[in-house]
Amino acid sequence: MNRVAHKVAIVTGGAMGLGESACRLLAREGARVAVTDIDSKGEAVAAAIRAEGGEARFWHLDTAKETQVADVFASIAATWGRIDVLVNNAGIAGTAKPTDQVSEAEWDAVMAVNVKGVFFCTKHVIAYMRQAGGGSIINLSSIYGLIGAPDNPPYHASKGAVRLMTKTDAMLFAPDRIRVNSIHPGYIWTPMVAGVAEQSQTDSEAFKLTVGSLHPLGHMGEADDIGWGVVYLASDESKFITGSELVIDGGYTAR
16 A cells, blocks of 8 residues: 555546556556546546545546647646656557558557657646656556567557657656656456457457467466556655566566
């Protein structure tokens, strides 16, 4: 308990999956949590946190729209007086097609959320973290920000971009005591991955077994496997870590 006590944390894409886990676990460890998402299910996440004795509120946010990001972050800062943690989790998978079959609209849709959204949120949180005397920005990348695969060019390009954006911002804002790190999950059973399974037209249980076998530990991960990584990077336990990749992938990239 209290690993992130007195901190104010923003989680984008907090309505489900990895974002929901991050919200719950940050609140459990003492943070005041701004659950943000384009999906109104985020209100239920915030309500559940409050029912368990935590402090959380929901803000509707499309991270691909800069004016919304600026307005929502200002509202969060006005509500709680500071911003200490930003979890750039909002992301979409897009459509898995070979590069020569991807349309400009399909490419742009993924980049708008996965890359531009991270840019906008980082851009607009810096001033608040400077005022707070420092902070932690946690960017959700992927194993596909580290290695390639022949299936989803826009998604893989976006997650590679997030990895290098992380390193650049870590160096830019280190003098302000703002740490920036990326998390690289393997396959975690979330609504987004369930959507990938549906696209593959494979039974979900068969998909879990097949994809799970690609990980040396022999199974897919759970959302809280990533959520606890978020708590660690948000906490002062990781105060000497910046510009790094936290790989939580069941050994996938060790092959």
